Amino acid sequence: MLLKLQQIIVKPGHQMLLKDISWQQLENILEEMGDKRAARISYSNGWLEIMVPLPEHEKDKELIGDLVKILLEKLQIDFEPFGSSTLKNERMRQAVEPDTSFYIQNHAAVIGKNRIDLNIDPPPDLAIEVDITSRTRFNNYEILGVPELWRYTKQGLEIFVLQDGKYIQSQSSPNFFNIPIIELVNEYVQQCLTSGRSQAMRNFRKWIENNL
Template sequence: MMELTLEQMVVSPGQQLLIKDLSWSQFETILNELGESRAARLSYSNGLLEIMVPLPEHERNKEIIGDIVKILLEALNIDFEPLGSTTFKNPQMNQAVEPDTCFYITNQKAIIGKNRLDLTIDPPPDLAIEIDLTSRTQFDNYQLLGIPEVWRYSNGTLSIYLLENGNYIQSSSSPNFSGIAIIELINQTLQQSQIVGTSQAIKGFKRWVKENIH
């Protein structure tokens, strides 16, 4: 049987590579070989590894949504810890996932000063965000790891999913931003970024926040 090395595998932006029947120790080896300074995003669930390289559009939308979350949390005077695309893994559950970006909000104090997280003892992030332009699906990972809120931006619109009784239920609002029309605001800001550019769209959002959040 012929064996391939990671160096021989090429994944183009917007494409996915699936590797099946991979043990946890093999996944850990790949994770170490790829290192932290990489463009690819990984998810692992019960022996199936997915490697995805995002498109520029994917990265731009991720940054804009992340900025919106930070601006709102600061305006609401809510402490938070942004952890970007941190690898969250739980070997006991045979699950690992790297969100496009994520935030600790309710559990912010629990991870202050921690440079390595262990989901067998540490809480998962309160909010994970996925930009789903390449049909990347990871709800099973998030569900099993117990991440309470997941946002997915796909086909020009934001969807919010809340974990209830072990399953994700779609919601029209976010408990982290009570009383704020977060779906409408994010959709509008991302649409504006395609017309006036990212910096101008964010400036417009900041003006809205200044006028509407006290």
């Protein structure tokens, strides 16, 4: 007897791994799961992982995404935010859903689009993953050609830049040259926890006005 997807329950903070999943099965699963869901997927050559983040994961994701938006807007840099949109390429047999993502240099290519197809669209210029319970799948992002990947863990922010098809760790962000992104993200995420989001965001805007 075949199980239906709605019969399977994955608790927050846990993952489920499925093997021998065809591309069509992946498409069917994504359609059945819908867009408004907490679960994230990662797919590579027939292996499908379904992850459900913890509430603190979602909070950190929103905070870091907001910091990026404020910085881009203050710098008057055009961008298109794509959140956790599924990044997939059937030819490469890869799909992944970042916690949040941004088109910056390539923003014009995706204006007006609601879905991304990496068979024809460029990958986002920046993808962000919050790793509280799960390990970021670097291979997906490397194969799909995402130029910059941020990983936020309990130890703080790490930046990875794609060079010759592999990620190398960097102390700076190509999208925010000469800006101490690691220190800023770490400081203001912590401020959100101690002073509250509103005060931390006001402090961040004030730092930008005083320093940029």
